[in-house]
Amino acid sequence: MTPAGASGATVFALPTAWRPAPGSDPVPETAVVEHADLADGLGALAGICGTDLPTVLLAAHIKVLGMLGEADERCAEVADGAGVRHVTVVRAAATWQELVLRVAKAERPVAGSADEVTYGERALFTAGAEAGGERDGSDGSERSGSGGSGERSVSGGSGERSVSGGSVERPGYGLRVHADERRLTLTAALDPPYLARLASMHREVLRAMAADPGGDALAARLDPDERRAVLGDWSTGPRLDRGAGTVVERIVAQAAATPDATAVKVAGTGITYRELDERANRIARRLAGLGARPDALVGVCLRRTADLLPALLGVWKSGAGYLPLDPALPAERLRHMIDAAGCELVLTESAHLPALEPLSGADVVLLDRERESIEALPATPLDRTTDPRSLAYVIYTSGSTGNPKGVMVEHAGLANYLLWTAETYAARGTGGSPVFSSISFDLGMPSLFAPLLTGQPVHLLPDPLDTADLGDELAAGAPYSFIKMTPGHLDLLSYDLTPDEIHSLAGLVIAAGDAFTSELARRWLEFAGPGGTPVATEYGPTEITVGNSGETLTEPPATELIPLGAPIPNTTMYVLTDRLEPVPVGVPGEVYIGGTGVARGYLDRPGLTAERFLPDPYGAPGSCLYRTGDRARWRADGSLEFLGRVDHQVKIRGFRVELGEIQARLRDHADVAEAVVIAVGPVRSRSLAAYVIPAEGTPMDATGLREHLAAVLPAYMLPAHFVAIDQVPLTTNGKVDTRVLQGLL
Structure with missing residues (x-):
């Protein structure tokens, strides 16, 4: 293999969830995928591509591997008389014909050492009537002689080495796929349901290849029952007729049903449903008089006071949607959101006005200063209905570009x-x-x-x-x-x-x-x-x-x-x-x-x-x-x-690293109460930092923690930094504050 850091892809690894539990000693099972009934179609595909049946079967295997991993650079391992070669896992071929042609030319070097992906996680493909060390599928026996390919398998090995006759002694791969003219034989130490799924996927791919050489090679080829589960039974919520009523219309109906019940408790006082509805009606009338209408936005900059819910419901009753403006946010951010949303109206109180000014083109309603005039308005509702497709609110969330983005709900x-x-x-x-x-x-x-x-x-x-x-x-x-x-x-x-x-x-x-x-x-x-x-x-x-x-x-x-x-x-x-x-x-x-x-x-x-x-x-x-x-x-x-997040999935030395996995292993240590791991530094030289809350009465031992992780994780998943903390810092919304953590390095 090419040394670590060389140009190329890494070897394919079986999905983590499919692998045996650490420390277990699973017995390999075998599944057989018959394809003799597809011989005419597969042979025709081979003829069109100017290649042979083993290459077509390898292409089918490559397609299955592509469905088992994410869209990164990976190589399949293929054994022949000269040893083990590496073939790119092709994911972008549009047709079966294109896939077969590309697989035939797809050999490439591999980045990383042989130890980066253990053999128990890897898959090996062989083809031929007598491939050494593989089951031929007819009697279930293991061939251990030199055979026609001059290879033999050594179960449980940890590397590859040459033996007499120029063959390669192959270790215990997690999955072996042997192809001959009639069948594929899959041998793997996987849970039986996963091995059955794997066999079904190979069969579905072969069936599609045989049916139409120009057919869609990009589509997923799952067992029909599995496809029905992941696209239907598991992924679809119940179908319920909710009617056309909006939230505010349903709250109005509730107020009519229980007018004297307490709707809001705040600062030791209560507001009844009747009072809430009437206050909201008066605010709606004030906003409507200033031009509030469907799909327009009214900024609401209030704390959790008695005015908050009447204001939010009043905006909806006026036909408009609301833009929530937390008074605790920086003034610059508040003004940016008001301008970006095109707010023509803002509901607030005098205490928050300095943070909002100057406002360009927005009228401000100060609920504390206008309380008497608003209370003098009729308490009856406006003659307006709300279209369910109109805006209820726009909330700004952080954006990757540094500017918040407004989500229209x-x-x-x-x-x-x-x-x-x-x-x-x-x-x-x-x-x-x-x-x-x-x-x-x-x-x-x-x-x-x-x-x-x-x-x-x-x-x-x-x-x-x-x-x-x-x-x-x-x-x-x-x-x-x-x-x-x-x-x-x-x-x-x-x-x-x-x-x-x-x-x-x-x-x-x-x-x-x-x-x-x-x-x-x-x-x-x-x-x-x-x-x-x-x-x-x-x-x-x-x-x-x-x-x-x-x-x-x-x-x-x-x-x-x-x-x-x-x-x-x-x-x-x-x-x-x-x-x-x-x-x-x-x-x-x-x-x-x-x-x-x-x-x-x-x-x-x-x-x-x-x-x-x-x-x-x-x-x-x-x-x-x-x-x-x-x-x-x-x-x-x-x-x-x-x-985890896609953007929390980092690459260290070319390998994908899930931060949650490292955190989980740290939490397994008896001296760790809690741990957070983040990626730090520029992309080209990114490293990992672990922030640890030690167990009560125990100082953090960075060396001991590193040794603990080294026992269960590959080298590229070991943090370069260990920092002891008293508590995990949280943002105002209760999420981990990674900026504070980075500042501790």
Whole structure:
């Protein structure tokens, strides 16, 4: 092989989820793929390409390997009389004819040493009637003589070395595929379901090749049952008719049904549903008089005060959508969002005005100064209806270019999501939900509005609120129907609250917005005890309207991170390649989301919208998929395992590195309470840094941790830096603050 750092690709490795558990001693199993019935078609393809049947069968194997890995440079290993050669895993061939021709010419050097990918992870292809060391498929026996190829296999070896006759002594590959004129024989130490899937994929590819040499070689060739699961049964939420009513119309109906019930609790006072509805009507009239209309945006720059919910509902009642403006944000960012969104109106208070000025072309309504004049307006509603396809709000999220991008969310998607939260979260009790996150963070949407759909109160916690006081504030208002927070907040509460307080805190707590570890879920369930506050997960980026999937946990799963849960009603969630083809079970891919919740796109960013919001090949005509940038893989039980961000997947010395895997191994060490790993430095010389919270009473031993990792991870996955920290720094939205961590180096 070419030494590490040389130009070329790395050898193909079997999917991690398919491999035997570390330390196990699996017995290799064999599966046979017959292809004699396809002889005429495969022979015709070979003739068109001017090659032989073994090359066609190798091309089929290459196609299968391409479906088992992500779109990076990899090589298949092929044994012949001269030893083991390397053939590029071709992924871009449009037709079977092109694939066969390219495979015939695709030999290339390999980057990296033989130790970078262990042989137990690798696949070897051989062809011929008598390939040494391979099963011939007729009697299941192992051939160990020199045979026609002059090769023999040595099981369990750790490298390649020459033996007499110029052959190569081959170690114990994780997968061996032997091809002859009638069948492929697959021998592997995989779980039986994965070996069966692998055999089925080879058969589907051979069938397609034989049927049409000019056929589509880019499409995924999965077993029909597996394809139905990953594109239907597992990936599609229930179909429910939600009707045409928007969230604000449903809240109005609730106010009519329970006018004297408490709708909002804030600063020791309560607002009834009647009072909330009437205040919102008056604000709507003021905004309408200033030109508020459908698809126009009204900036709302307020803290969690008694004016917040009447203002948000008043914007909707005027027909407009709202732009949330957190007063805690830097003034420059606030002004940028107002200008970029083209806001003609801003609702705020006098205290926040200096941060907003100068405003170009926007009228400002100061609720504190105009309170008397607004209260003098009629409390009856405007004669306006809201189109479900009009804008409900625009939320700005961080952008890779450094400028935030505005996500346009429509009423139909918001109603679909909030009705699900009302049924799944608010129905857990009668105590409503607390709001303690920024209005610019859509994680808090169900806490703001789901209680109002069910006649329950919204609890607006003090603003600003020190994180250290969150536990006391929540305990004082408990029990709630539900509380939604980040995993970072859940982690803090698991230490700040007593087991009794955790037990009776709420009908449900939901951790969302960041990676949620099974260890944290285990700790929470242990503290809550039998019959105590259960915990759930919710997943979804802003671009699909807050959340798209969720799951209530009865026990922590075996995975390091909590699975993403099942799609909510009227939505879909696929794991696809960059060509929008489904990936097999156990193979990583990118999460794409479709259905009612997909946002309209990015405000005034048509190029970025076209890049991230794609035509949905599996949905209704005109529907879109959102490309999330999140990596995941289906598990055999139909759960979706989160693997991190695409942009958190880094390359070290040319190899893909999953930061979550290193973190998991660090957490396995008895002297580590928590760990975060990030990539640092410029792309060309990027290294890894591990930030470790030592176990109580234990100093961090960088040498010991490095040795611990070296025992379970390859050299390129070892951090160059180890830094002891007291706690994981969080942003104001409860996510890991990587900028603070980088500053500690």
